[in-house]
Amino acid sequence: MSITAPKGFRASGVTAGLKDSGGKDLALVVSDGPEYASATVFTANRCKANPVLWSQEVVKDGVVRAVVLNSGGANCYTGAEGFQTTHAVAEQVAQGLGIGAVDVVVCSTGLIGLKNPRDKLLAGVDEAVGALAADGGDDAAHAIMTTDSVSKQVVVEASGWSIGGMAKGAGMLAPQLATMLVVITTDAKVDAATADRALRAATRVSFDRLDSDGCMSTNDTVTVLANGASGITPTEQDFTEALTRVCTDLAMQLLADAEGADHEIAITVLNAASEDEAVQVGRSVARSNLFKAAVFGKDPNWGRVLASIGTTDAAFDPADLDVAMNGVWVCRGSEPSEDPAKVDLTAREVNVTIDLKAGDARATVWTNDLTHAYVHENSAYSS
Amino acid sequence: MSITAPKGFRASGVTAGLKDSGGKDLALVVSDGPEYASATVFTANRCKANPVLWSQEVVKDGVVRAVVLNSGGANCYTGAEGFQTTHAVAEQVAQGLGIGAVDVVVCSTGLIGLKNPRDKLLAGVDEAVGALAADGGDDAAHAIMTTDSVSKQVVVEASGWSIGGMAKGAGMLAPQLATMLVVITTDAKVDAATADRALRAATRVSFDRLDSDGCMSTNDTVTVLANGASGITPTEQDFTEALTRVCTDLAMQLLADAEGADHEIAITVLNAASEDEAVQVGRSVARSNLFKAAVFGKDPNWGRVLASIGTTDAAFDPADLDVAMNGVWVCRGSEPSEDPAKVDLTAREVNVTIDLKAGDARATVWTNDLTHAYVHENSAYSS
Numbered sequence: 015m016s017i018t019a020p021k022g023f024r025a026s027g028v029t030a031g032l033k034d035s036g037g038k039d040l041a042l043v044v045s046d047g048p049e050y051a052s053a054t055v056f057t058a059n060r061c062k063a064n065p066v067l068w069s070q071e072v073v074k075d076g077v078v079r080a081v082v083l084n085s086g087g088a089n090c091y092t093g094a095e096g097f098q099t100t101h102a103v104a105e106q107v108a109q110g111l112g113i114g115a116v117d118v119v120v121c122s123t124g125l126i127g128l129k130n131p132r133d134k135l136l137a138g139v140d141e142a143v144g145a146l147a148a149d150g151g152d153d154a155a156h157a158i159m160t161t162d163s164v165s166k167q168v169v170v171e172a173s174g175w176s177i178g179g180m181a182k183g184a185g186m187l188a189p190q191l192a193t194m195l196v197v198i199t200t201d202a203k204v205d206a207a208t209a210d211r212a213l214r215a216a217t218r219v220s221f222d223r224l225d226s227d228g229c230m231s232t233n234d235t236v237t238v239l240a241n242g243a244s245g246i247t248p249t250e251q252d253f254t255e256a257l258t259r260v261c262t263d264l265a266m267q268l269l270a271d272a273e274g275a276d277h278e279i280a281i282t283v284l285n286a287a288s289e290d291e292a293v294q295v296g297r298s299v300a301r302s303n304l305f306k307a308a309v310f311g312k313d314p315n316w317g318r319v320l321a322s323i324g325t326t327d328a329a330f331d332p333a334d335l336d337v338a339m340n341g342v343w344v345c346r347g348s349e350p351s352e353d354p355a356k357v358d359l360t361a362r363e364v365n366v367t368i369d370l371k372a373g374d375a376r377a378t379v380w381t382n383d384l385t386h387a388y389v390h391e392n393s394a395y396s397s
Numbered sequence: 398m399s400i401t402a403p404k405g406f407r408a409s410g411v412t413a414g415l416k417d418s419g420g421k422d423l424a425l426v427v428s429d430g431p432e433y434a435s436a437t438v439f440t441a442n443r444c445k446a447n448p449v450l451w452s453q454e455v456v457k458d459g460v461v462r463a464v465v466l467n468s469g470g471a472n473c474y475t476g477a478e479g480f481q482t483t484h485a486v487a488e489q490v491a492q493g494l495g496i497g498a499v500d501v502v503v504c505s506t507g508l509i510g511l512k513n514p515r516d517k518l519l520a521g522v523d524e525a526v527g528a529l530a531a532d533g534g535d536d537a538a539h540a541i542m543t544t545d546s547v548s549k550q551v552v553v554e555a556s557g558w559s560i561g562g563m564a565k566g567a568g569m570l571a572p573q574l575a576t577m578l579v580v581i582t583t584d585a586k587v588d589a590a591t592a593d594r595a596l597r598a599a600t601r602v603s604f605d606r607l608d609s610d611g612c613m614s615t616n617d618t619v620t621v622l623a624n625g626a627s628g629i630t631p632t633e634q635d636f637t638e639a640l641t642r643v644c645t646d647l648a649m650q651l652l653a654d655a656e657g658a659d660h661e662i663a664i665t666v667l668n669a670a671s672e673d674e675a676v677q678v679g680r681s682v683a684r685s686n687l688f689k690a691a692v693f694g695k696d697p698n699w700g701r702v703l704a705s706i707g708t709t710d711a712a713f714d715p716a717d718l719d720v721a722m723n724g725v726w727v728c729r730g731s732e733p734s735e736d737p738a739k740v741d742l743t744a745r746e747v748n749v750t751i752d753l754k755a756g757d758a759r760a761t762v763w764t765n766d767l768t769h770a771y772v773h774e775n776s777a778y779s780s
Contacts, residue, residue: 058708059707060707060708060709061715061718062707062715088700090700091700091703091728091731091732092733093716093730093731093732126698126700126701126703126704127732128733129733227687228684229685229687229701229704230708231704232700232703232704232707301611301684302612303611303686303767303775304610304612307772307775308776310772311776313776316510317471317473317474317508317615318509318612320474321442321444321509324442324443324445324613324615325441325442325443325613326443327443332443335444345510348476349474349475349476350474350475350511384686384772384776385772386769386772386773388686388690388772389690389693389767389772390769392691392694392767393690393691393693393694393696393767
């Protein structure tokens with residue numbers, strides 16, 4: 015159910031013919047109100063795709079009534095004609111639903127630099143409007159998949175209201191959003207400003223700390239639609255907590271499905287001088303190809319962890335760093351400590367803990383290992 | 398010949414027994430004067446190995462008479478005992494040569510986090526002192542190899558003086574020095590301050606722009622010894638130019654021998670607002686695993702180039718970027734232009750040109766592709 019679990023949402027997923035595979039490739043999510051509050055965060059990449067350029071304008075007034083998403087083509091670096099395609103898709107959705115195009119967010123994913131066939135998209139939109147259903151969440155979640163091996167969906171139930179979410183993404187997962195499209199729906203009564211604060215708080219500790227391969231996408235979009243259909247107004251804290259659970263759950267699903275990965279690695283930095291520095295240190299380790307290749311090889315190579323920490327300007331004493339892998343403190347005081355042979359890296363889940371001894375802030379950054387399959391998938395598949 | 402090509406230098410390379418392979422693993426380079434001017438640059442990594450901590454003190458007065466280098470162990474993150482080992486090695490060299498230990502630079506490379514066997518090192522030093530020869534450069538260059546498949550050596554001849562160099566390094570090649578040890582010798586008369594300026598100018602456009610895998614080492618050291626034995630004082634400009642040729646030549650040798658690489662990629666950024674911004678943009682592309690995997694797959698994926706540029710804060714218009722690969726302008730004005738099928742990526746050498754249209758500065762950054770062999774070597778080999 016996911017995005018159609020909350021009251022007052024309909025969705026659909028259809029085959030517009032954009033994907034060579036012939037699978038579903040166009041999804042539509044519609045809020046039936048009574049309210050149309052929304053919040054959205056976009057990729058921090060300065061080279062943004064056309065749907066992002068369009069949707070940035072759409073979301074400014076905090077009102078969004080529909081989100082249309084296609085896989086099979088990112089509509090990125092396709093110039094004025096590509097922007098017109100995005101605009102035409104929004105207009106087609108608006109016409110089908112009897113709403114304004116300025117309330118329609120557009121998302122695209124797939125190959126960069128190729129023009130999307132406008133005719134197929136517009137015909138697909140018509141079909142998607144016709145297929146809208148109160149139980150269409152699963153169809154929509156499948157229609158946005160690219161190299162994803164599974165669809166990503168979640169529902170968090172609260173007292174009389176709920177939040178549903180769906181996500182797409184399996185690589186190019188990096189800070190300030192992974193490569194991913196996320197639509198989140200809720201029937202809670204939440205105004206746009208509250209939704210915006212809650213979304214930024216939630217993404218800051220979830221999607222923003224996912225760094226699968228250090229590459230930042232051009233199309234990332236996370237949109238929350240709040241229609242108030244439950245009639246219940248949660249406290250901002252309750253809403254933020256539930257939304258954070260939704261975002262974290264989806265982020266972990268993205269991590270677990272990252273292209274070709276053998277391991278999910280959580281890097282937790284303790285006792286940093288600030289949360290920003292904890293994130294900086296965690297991210298430096300998450301981006302070390304040498305460390306990531308070592309994890310693939312089941313080698314608890316803490317030296318590569320220290321070498322990565324040393325590239326940051328966070329506060330710490332280079333001669334007094336502690337590092338644990340899966341609970342074994344292989345390095346204390348920047349020297350060998352417990353026997354690395356005790357570290358078992360056969361399971362997919364790997365926990366790295368770093369003690370900076372510089373303060374009381376902490377953060378966790380998630381990444382994947384660097385595998386043959388990652389190289390294969392990203393050398394053979396254009397994206 | 399390399400480092401023993403200039404007059405007044407002796408060198409040797411011997412087997413101290415540090416390497417499992419039983420190959421040569423200890424090198425010694427000695428300046429016989431009459432002058433002992435020197436300049437050195439070290440890794441920018443804050444977590445430095447013990448030999449770097451020692452050598453930083455040694456080079457402060459601009460006088461260096463010998464450099465001793467071992468492979469088979471980096472002596473990094475080995476604490477006070479490791480530092481004492483470095484000190485003992487310097488003392489042993491000093492005693493053997495009848496000089497002061499404070500004029501002996503020590504370099505180590507190999508596994509991180511393992512203590513080097515001091516007895517073997519000290520016995521090896523004695524053997525290396527005994528083996529010093531005026532034609533020992535080649536032996537020394539071989540003794541510092543780790544995963545290197547070939548030794549790296551160069552000689553640049555000038556009018557009556559010359560510069561020789563040797564290098565070690567085959568991965569963990571990143572900014573502010575690759576993982577590498579470099580010794581450069583010259584019989585030109587150059588004072589320490591001039592040598593320092595020349596070395597910083599030379600490394601800034603050579604080693605500092607080599608970014609094979611984004612990982613910065615803990616042991617990097619580049620030392621220049623100038624003994625004035627030719628009696629000739631070149632102009633600073635002539636010396637800097639010759640030294641830059643030496644450093645660039647060695648950098649290209651390192652690039653070509655990077656672990657598991659199939660391609661050497663030169664990323665040239667044109668018309669940047671500043672040289673720093675040109676380097677920043679080039680480095681962002683050099684660090685994109687997605688782009689590097691695409692080159693391995695012979696896929697001229699310019700979309701991944703733009704996506705990387707967009708992560709920087711350099712001056713440019715995201716809607717007006719041009720990108721060429723091997724001379725084919727596959728992207729103009731941030732849109733598809735010439736047919737990517739025209740780009741032939743079968744040769745090892747790949748040239749990427751980016752036009753930022755924001756000024757008149759330029760820079761080239763060098764990297765390698767991301768291959769199965771890289772993953773294999775760095776998952777199977779601890780370093």
